Amino acid sequence: xxxxxxxxxxxxxxxxxxxxxxxxxxxxxxxxxxxxxxxxxxxxxxxxxxxxxxxxxxxxxxxxxxxxxxxxxxxxxxxxxxxxxxxxxxxxxxxxxxxxxxxxxxxxxxxxxxxxxxxxxxxxxxxxxxxxxxxxxxxxxxxxxxxxxxxxxxxxxxxxxxxxxxxxxxxxxxxxxxxxxxxxxxxxxxxxxxxxxxxxxxxxxxxxxxxxxxxxxxxxxxxxxxxxxxxxxxxxxxxxxxxxxxxxxxxxxxxxxxxxxxxxxxxxxxxxxxxxxxxxxxxxxxxxxxxxxxxxxxxxxxxxxxxxxxxxxxxxxxxxxxxxxxxxxxxxxxxxxxxxxxxxxxxxxxxxxxxxxxxxxxxxxxxxxxxxxxxxxxxxxxxxxxxxxxxxxxxxxxxxxxxxxxxxxxxxxxxxxxxxxxxxxxxxxxxxxxxxx
Amino acid sequence: xxxxxxxxxxxxxxxxxxxxxxxxxxxxxxxxxxxxxxxxxxxxxxxxxxxxxxxxxxxxxxxxxxxxxxxxxxxxxxxxxxxxxxxxxxxxxxxxxxxxxxxxxxxxxxxxxxxxxxxxxxxxxxxxxxxxxxxxxxxxxxxxxxxxxxxxxxxxxxxxxxxxxxxxxxxxxxxxxxxxxxxxxxxxxxxxxxxxxxxxxxxxxxxxxxxxxxxxxxxxxxxxxxxxxxxxxxxxxxxxxxxxxxxxxxxxxxxxxxxxxxxxxxxxxxxxxxxxxxxxxxxxxxxxxxxxxxxxxxxxxxxxxxxxxxxxxxxxxxxxxxxxxxxxxxxxxx
Numbered sequence: 001x002x003x004x005x006x007x008x009x010x011x012x013x014x015x016x017x018x019x020x021x022x023x024x025x026x027x028x029x030x031x032x033x034x035x036x037x038x039x040x041x042x043x044x045x046x047x048x049x050x051x052x053x054x055x056x057x058x059x060x061x062x063x064x065x066x067x068x069x070x071x072x073x074x075x076x077x078x079x080x081x082x083x084x085x086x087x088x089x090x091x092x093x094x095x096x097x098x099x100x101x102x103x104x105x106x107x108x109x110x111x112x113x114x115x116x117x118x119x120x121x122x123x124x125x126x127x128x129x130x131x132x133x134x135x136x137x138x139x140x141x142x143x144x145x146x147x148x149x150x151x152x153x154x155x156x157x158x159x160x161x162x163x164x165x166x167x168x169x170x171x172x173x174x175x176x177x178x179x180x181x182x183x184x185x186x187x188x189x190x191x192x193x194x195x196x197x198x199x200x201x202x203x204x205x206x207x208x209x210x211x212x213x214x215x216x217x218x219x220x221x222x223x224x225x226x227x228x229x230x231x232x233x234x235x236x237x238x239x240x241x242x243x244x245x246x247x248x249x250x251x252x253x254x255x256x257x258x259x260x261x262x263x264x265x266x267x268x269x270x271x272x273x274x275x276x277x278x279x280x281x282x283x284x285x286x287x288x289x290x291x292x293x294x295x296x297x298x299x300x301x302x303x304x305x306x307x308x309x310x311x312x313x314x315x316x317x318x319x320x321x322x323x324x325x326x327x328x329x330x331x332x333x334x335x336x337x338x339x340x341x342x343x344x345x346x347x348x349x350x351x352x353x354x355x356x357x358x359x360x361x362x363x364x365x366x367x368x369x370x371x372x373x374x375x376x377x378x379x380x381x382x383x384x385x386x387x388x389x390x391x392x393x394x395x396x397x398x399x400x401x402x403x404x405x406x407x408x409x410x411x412x413x414x415x416x417x418x419x420x421x422x423x424x425x426x427x428x429x430x431x432x433x434x435x436x437x
Numbered sequence: 438x439x440x441x442x443x444x445x446x447x448x449x450x451x452x453x454x455x456x457x458x459x460x461x462x463x464x465x466x467x468x469x470x471x472x473x474x475x476x477x478x479x480x481x482x483x484x485x486x487x488x489x490x491x492x493x494x495x496x497x498x499x500x501x502x503x504x505x506x507x508x509x510x511x512x513x514x515x516x517x518x519x520x521x522x523x524x525x526x527x528x529x530x531x532x533x534x535x536x537x538x539x540x541x542x543x544x545x546x547x548x549x550x551x552x553x554x555x556x557x558x559x560x561x562x563x564x565x566x567x568x569x570x571x572x573x574x575x576x577x578x579x580x581x582x583x584x585x586x587x588x589x590x591x592x593x594x595x596x597x598x599x600x601x602x603x604x605x606x607x608x609x610x611x612x613x614x615x616x617x618x619x620x621x622x623x624x625x626x627x628x629x630x631x632x633x634x635x636x637x638x639x640x641x642x643x644x645x646x647x648x649x650x651x652x653x654x655x656x657x658x659x660x661x662x663x664x665x666x667x668x669x670x671x672x673x674x675x676x677x678x679x680x681x682x683x684x685x686x687x688x689x690x691x692x693x694x695x696x697x698x699x700x701x702x703x704x705x706x707x708x709x710x711x712x713x714x715x716x717x718x719x720x721x722x723x724x725x726x727x728x729x730x731x732x733x734x735x736x737x738x739x740x741x742x743x744x745x746x747x748x749x750x751x752x753x754x755x756x757x758x759x760x761x762x763x764x765x766x767x768x769x770x771x
Contacts (some may be wrong), residue, residue, distance in 0.1 A: 075670070079691050086474045086696075104694070108475045254561075256580075258668035261562030401693055404670035412581070412675040433494060434693070 038325055040332055042068045043092035045077035047282060048147060048315060049349030053341050057332060064328065074098050074313075078400075085111065091320040093329035094336070097144060099314045102134060103222075103395040105144075109137035113319040116142050118330035126339065130392040131354040135316050144316030145337040148351030150277030151387035152212055152310040155284055158375065159298030160272040164197035166190075170377060174304035184213065184242050187306035191251040194272060201253035201271045206243055206411040208257060208275045211403070213239040215393060216310040221403070222396035228436060230402065231428050243411070244420025254415040263291030266299070276301060277312040278352030278383045285373045294373075301377040309389035314354065352383045359384045398436040406431045461707075468700035475694060486701035496702065498677055499685035500709075502587065506662075506681065507655035509591035510598075515647065517595070518602035523632060525603070526610045536607070539600035550593055551664035558589045558665075580666045586679040593661045598654075602647050609643035610636055645721040652717060656710050659683040682706050 044050055054066040069092065071077040078101050084090035085108060097105050105112070114120075120142040124132055127146045135144030154177065158168030167173055178186040191202035203209055214220045214236065221236075223229045230236060246252065253271040260266060266274075266287045274284065281301065288297050317333040319326050335341060342353035343363040350370050353359050364380035371379045396402075410427035414420065468486050471479035490496045521539060529535055542550070557564040558579040566576035579589045613636065621631050637644075662679050663672065672688045673680025680688070682702065690699035 082474050082691060082694065086477070104475060256560070256666070256668060257670075259559070259666075261559065262556075264562050398693075405692070408669075408671050409675040416581070435489075436693070 037063050037065065038328055039065045039067055040094065040325060040329055041092035042066055042094040042096075042332070043071065043077070043080070044068065044096040045071040045074050045098070045315075047279070047349040047351070048096065049345030049347070049351050050147075050336055050341070052348060053336055053344060057335055064332070066332070074100070078104075085320075089322060091322050093319065093323040093325055094333050095318050095320055096147070097316050097318055099134065099150075099311075099316075100395065100400050102316075103397040103399045105318070106137055107397050109139075109141065109143055111321050112137075112141075112143035113321055113323065113326045113330065114141035114143065115145065115319065115330050115333070118319075118327055119334065120145075120330075123334055126337075126355045126357065128354055128356055128387070128390075130390060131314070134392045144318045145333045146354035147315045147317060147337055147342065147345065148279060148313075149354045149387060149390070150279055150311050150313035151352060151383050151390055152215075152275060152277045152305050152312055153382055153386045154302045154304050154306075155274040155276040155281070155374075156300055156302055157269075157272045157298045158300045160198075160200075160269055161194070164194045164272075166194065166197075168298075168300070170300060170302050170375075173300075173302045177302070177304045177306060179304060182304050182306045182308070184239070184306045188242060188246040188249070188251065191246060191273075192249050195250055200269065202246075202251040203273050203275070204253050204255040204260065204265060204271045205257060206247050206252045206414045207408060209246070209252075210239075210243055210407060210411050211312060212275045212305075212310050213243065213307065214403075214407075215312050216307050217393065218391070220393050220395070221399055222394055224394045226394065226396055228396065228398070228402070228431075230406070230431055237424065240424055241420055244414050244423065247414040248417075248419065252415045260287055261291075263287035263289070263293070267291045267293035267297050274299075275312070278350060278379075279313060281370055281374065281379060282350040285370060288373075295375065298375075299373070300375040301379060301382055303382040303385050305386060309386065309391075311387075311390045311392075346380065350379070352380070352387065359387065401434065401436060402431065405434060464700045464703050467696055468698075468704050470697050472697040472700070473694055474690065474696050479697075482697070486697045487705065490698060490701050490705060495677060495680070495685060496682075496705075499673075499680050499682040502583075502662075502673070502677075502679055503656055503658065503681040503683075505583075506587050506590050506594070506658060506679070507652070509587055510594040511648075511651045511655055513591075514595045514599050514602060515644075515651065517599050518606055518647070519637075519644075521599065521603040522606035522610055523636065525607050526636075536604065539603055541600070542597050543601040545597070547593075547597065547660040548664060550597055551661050552667075554589065554593045554596075554661075555665045555667065580669075581675060581678060583678045586665070586674060590658075590661050590665055590679055593665075594655070594658065598651070602651070605647055606640055606643060609640035613639040642721075645717070649714065649717045652713055653710060656706065656713070657683055659687070663687070 042050075042054070048070075051068065051070070054068055058064055058066055071080055077096070078098070081091070081095065081097065081101070082104070124142065128149070131146035131149055132142070135146055136142050154173075156173055158173075161173065162168045167176060174182075176190060194200070194202050217235055217239075218224075219229065219235075221228060221230055253265065255261075255265050255270065263286070265271065266284065268291075274280075276284065284299060288294070288299065317336055319329040319333060323329050337355065339353070339355045339357040339361065342351075342355045342358040343361045345351050346353055346358070346364050347368055353361075353364060358364060359380075365378065365384070366380070367376065368379070371377055406427050409430065410423045413423040413426060418426075467478075469481060469483055471482050471485075473479060525532070525536055525539070558566075560566060560576065560578055560580055563579065565579070569576055577585045579585045617635060618631055621635060626634065658681050662681050662684050665679065666674065669675065671677070672692070673684045677685075683706070686699050686702040686706070689695050689702060
């Protein structure tokens with residue numbers, strides 16, 4: 001689901017878009033000398049907040065023309081990238097890739113330009129170190145410049161918590177879930193209390209909770225050495241048992257992710273908490289507004305997350321070796337990931353910067369339309385605090401397949417009342433059938 | 438110049454070779470390799486991909502889903518199309534209006550159809566479940582149970598294609614000579630009898646055409662299940678409840694990245710479609726040959742009678758006379 005994280009309601013056009021992309025899978029790069037006019041192509045996806053920056057770059061570099069393409073969802077962008085990668089042609093000069101596909105990107109990291117050849121070493125201190133490490137391949141080549149990261153905080157609906165006799169104040173809520181030492185056990189306990197008081201579900205569906213739990217571990221579905229490690233993985237299984245216990249207690253609202261009934265689930269009190277990486281805040285706002293709600297619906301954002309720091313998603317800008325203008329492309333990528341650019345992107349799309357200087361910038365910590373929606377929560381400051389202690393987890397080549405095809409159905413089973421052991425065994429069964437490596 | 442006719446038809450064959458035949462052969466070559474979408478061609482492994490797919494429960498699951506959705510859509514669709522065509526074949530006011538109206542669903546793009554229907558069939562907030570609950574009927578899990586999901590997808594297919602097929606069948610019905618109907622009704626055949634004994638047999642060749650195209654289309658169904666639950670990370674339902682073979686192929690190629698197996702699936706599906714096509718062809722030929730048999734039997738009888746008359750009165754014999762014409766007439770109307 002990571003690769004689908006930026007899905008909007010328009011995701012329905014997915015198939016059509018991806019087919020159209022297959023059909024028109026060529027975006028030829030104009031030839032020309034480095035002094036002459038150059039056209040650079042940029043492919044991004046979802047809401048990365050970069051659109052406003054192209055014109056400024058063109059103004060500063062009169063010989064550069066930027067041709068930007070934005071693909072609606074991360075999932076479609078992955079298909080697009082894979083198709084063009086397989087065809088060996090058609091990739092943009094600056095190609096955005098998502099954290100969730102890193103395992104696949106790293107399989108073919110030699111088809112990406114080593115940005116160290118174009119000055120990456122001079123600017124590599126700008127990023128938080130784990131982001132830089134994620135964008136570096138096994139041979140130490142820097143192939144991706146980090147754009148945003150996805151530190152997770154807890155979205156909650158203050159009005160609903162109040163109905164259950166719980167505090168709705170941001171700090172008190174953080175305290176309710178255990179503050180800095182928040183654990184999943186506490187989270188599920190609060191959920192059970194909420195359920196006992198209201199009879200309602202606590203979170204939207206088990207899948208997102210599971211994502212957060214897995215992303216938080218030192219090793220996820222793969223060992224750091226790159227072996228699939230799911231069957232008999234006690235760390236995973238103990239988290240699974242907690243999740244199954246929560247679902248059995250009726251804490252899951254059994255929603256379909258990215259659908260949420262056109263946003264209605266966010267406004268009709270179906271659930272009171274939601275897993276919120278930075279970029280998800282914009283999604284929540286969009287869903288609530290799609291269903292006719294607004295700031296008064298009661299959503300708020302607390303500086304707390306069960307189990308401690310967690311990261312979900314985030315993207316990189318890469319330069320494929322197919323590019324005819326790698327030097328100019330690398331320069332553009334560096335510009336788009338500068339502190340000023342990432343602040344601008346945050347203001348446009350709520351994507352939390354991976355650049356250290358940008359994280360504490362007034363433009364990030366200050367108020368915005370998004371913070372107004374979340375009951376004036378200091379979103380940038382909270383996300384900065386949530387980003388502390390995040391470490392990168394190794395993503396194997398089939399990470400997203402395991403997440404979607406193995407644990408997607410299994411978490412859905414939990415939601416529909418199947419007991420934890422059966423759902424886990426079914427997941428293992430699917431994993432064996434898929435015969436992944 | 439004898440080359441010119443070949444030149445005239447050449448564009449089709451050149452294009453077919455380029456975008457039909459070459460991909461077909463290349464897909465076959467890919468299917469014999471361990472071929473990853475990203476890292477490209479690997480080892481030559483012969484028919485291992487085919488063996489793996491034929492042993493894969495998900496492949497059989499996808500075939501079952503495809504056949505089930507196909508049957509759920511093709512049968513009601515053809516019955517309804519014949520019925521609608523028969524209605525439109527009557528003397529209606531504003532004929533063109535009615536005829537064009539039933540074609541409207543066909544000109545809506547399948548993507549739009551899928552989006553509208555997938556919203557109506559939503560499990561928690563969908564229109565249909567809302568109506569059901571307001572009548573105190575339990576909501577149906579349209580997107581997570583096998584039969585309801587097949588039914589929902591078949592509904593989309595039917596909505597789109599019934600009118601199209603009805604128009605084709607209507608064209609065939611219009612070609613049936615009216616005077617036969619008149620003489621039949623003079624002989625006392627009611628509308629039902631006329632429909633089953635005259636209309637249906639006369640449009641049989643068109644029926645076969647419609648059935649064959651519906652079969653090919655039905656076995657390749659993709660858009661409707663792909664967009665039925667567009668936000669689902671898993672293609673064709675969390676537990677592959679409505680994952681058709683083409684969706685499974687797509688999943689194998691683009692999500693799991695195994696081009697070798699995906700190509701093997703494509704070829705297996707191709708062979709299945711060819712097989713079913715041949716079956717259709719044989720059945721239709723058998724129907725045709727039964728007709729010929731009936732005709733030749735009648736003709737033999739007529740000829741025998743004619744010869745008997747001719748032998749009885751050689752003087753009146755006229756080889757191109759009335760009896761011969763009546764034989765021809767008999768053949769035409771049979």
